Amino acid sequence: MISAQVATGVHVGVAELSTMDGRAPHPGDARAAAALPARRAAEYVAARSVLRRLLADVAGPAAARLSIGARPGGQPYLPGRPDLAVSLSHGGGWVAAALGVGAAVGVDVQAPEPVSTGLLRRCCTPAARAELAGLPVPARDREFARIWTVQEACVKAAGVGLAGRPWTIPVGVGQRTGSWRHYRWQSVPGCRAVPASCAYQQAPG
Secondary structure, rough: OEEEEEOOOEEEEEEHHHHHOOOOOEEEEHHHOOOOOEEEEEHHHHHHHHHHHHHHHHHHHHHHHHOOEEOOOOOOOOOOOOOEEEEEEEEEOOOEEEEEEEEEEEEEEEEOOOOHHHHHHHHHHHHHHHHHOOOOOHHHHHHHHHHHHHHHHHHHHHHHHHHOOOOOOOOOOOOOEEOOOOOOOOOOOOOOOEEEEEEEEOOOO
16 A cells, blocks of 8 residues: 655555455445445455555544445545544555545546546646647556546545536646645646546645
């Protein structure tokens, strides 16, 4: 697992599903995953295992044993611990989790896939589209996946999901840090195998 502190009180973990150690999942996570297809269930449980490791390291063993709830829009949270914000992502054999202490957080991980011209047009600025068009296809697909992780992480941190129109968030080709509204974002440091990004909003100090 790659673990990083991206800002004060903001922690991220990213792991490839095949490298997870197979330890027994939290009973609540296992129950919630029971009705899912096998692959999705494995990613669901693994993402929460990454989060629980972050919780144990940052907030202690008791926090790592807490149930993980879901708000009406699907955003995960820890009942009874409003001081701790959490975010989860999984797909393509990868999982990620973020923990914010006094900070809203969002995280996204995305294994690169072939990207259509229509998707590039929808999600990228004209300048980014022009730069992506000049890249070899594998590099283009990877860079688009990274842009999408930024966009997704931002709307997750804001708690608005697709209603926040993530495809409208401008992200430059090669840009590794930036801001959107009241949120900061950055690519997860040390995560070179797959694109992953985290967004966060620091609590007023």
